Amino acid sequence: MTVLTKAISQTIASSKLAFVRSFSVAAVRHQARPVESDFRILTDPLVDNKDLPSFMVGTENGFLPRQEPLAQLPERFEKLESLLQRMPIRCRDGSAGLLSHGQFGDAVHAELPVLNVDDIQDNQLLSALFRDYTFAASAYLLEPCDIMYRSKDDYGLGRQVLPKNIAIPLTKISEKINSKPFMEYLYNWKRINPLGGLGYDNLDIVRSFAGSPSEAGFILNHVTMVAYSGDLVKHAVSVLDAVNTGDREKFNNSMRILNRTYEFINNEMELMWSRSEPADYMKFRTFIMGTKNQPMFPNGVIYEGVSETPLFHRGESGANDSMVPLGDNLLQLTSHMPKNPLTEVLKDFRTYRPTNHKDFLEYVQQRADEVGVRDFALKDDNSATLYLANVDQIRAFRHRHWNFTKSYIIKYTNHPVATGGSPIVTWLPNQLGTVLEQMLEVGSNINRNNLTDENRDSLDAISKRAEAQKRVLEREVASLKTTFKDQDRT
């Protein structure tokens, strides 16, 4: 059984509708063709197929859903649709919405029945409902924190009970799509011109909390980055294949193209500065906070009608994305992360993504270890430099990301944890620091005399930068730890 069919079987097994869904593993085998790999990766996103999960790794859709998210719910969910349209602090028509004066919670109690979702099997609709109920859940739970933060720069406590009109359908939908019943955001976009591409100017968000252009920019910038992920998948698989067959030329070429793809993604990431104002971030960040390791939910959240035991979930975070974990696993960086509680948080984040993504990432990790990507690269100085250049792209991502964190968050608040519940000044540096160390180690073992001119220049520039960034990072973290509490607690 391939990893994909195993994942699908698990999804079916965990669904209460296992035997009534028109869901055929044989059909999947037929429709998904291999890309030089024994993990079945979609070469066609199968947009007309509503039976397969929305999130399946593909060379076209990459880590984006196979089909465009539904922008509006069908009529039977009009009460939920109406609440969500009136929810943002600033609505689309410019008027003040329910969250602006803390009226969303009352509206949920007054207007929203426990809607029946038992019969729904269409995965595109399930994913849209998942998006919408998680938005309603976060707005409901965190509304009091947002109101308090606006006047006191302190979050206080969130609502500790999620009412049954959100909790019951949300839990049922999560079970059907095999997700945790808490917010994700890569399903929150639509094309303005349905025939146009995934460029920033052709995208809009579907749901929002603040309703500001910066909130839209924050989400859509992520989407435009992930729009490149089909190429990442393709070239990562090609690297594994090249090592497996001992084909050095193919390895070097695949590493070069992979490097270029990560570079496109990093360049796209740089546009965040202009698409989402750092000073606006705190105005919508409250609503993407989680309930795990967050002072606003010291005892978690009771899902009324679902569980008497409180539940804890990490909040929405880019840490749920699959592009960096793909690089970590392919380049065998994951196994070099230090064995400490911060690395455990990284592993925990990796349980928060769609099943098929999780399986693909595990497959890549296992396969990279089996064929020995790093050892293969290090046997040849030019290959080692190309390997290093890819690790440098992961560094560039994490370095820029650390800069975002300082400029969008740390500058404005002393709150000790990020939206995903990780300690704000130690967790990101745990991974960035490891990448920098690995780069220095690999770089110091490369013999410059064997390199092409291009690779020698690349090695010199990369090594110099890594050394300087490592020194600065260590100083920064030591200094920030004096201001932020509990940074070793996870």
Ligand code: HEM
């Ligand atoms: C202004 C923009 C952003 C800020 C302020 C920000 C902030 C953060 C913070 C504080 C974390 C720590 C985890 C937690 O939430 O507890 C995190 C993790 C992460 N974020 Fe972002 N993020 C931003 C944009 C993005 C984007 C666009 C991506 C696109 C993929 C992304 C990908 C990640 C990844 C992969 C991690 C895990 C880090 C690692 O593995 O070292 N972030 N982010």
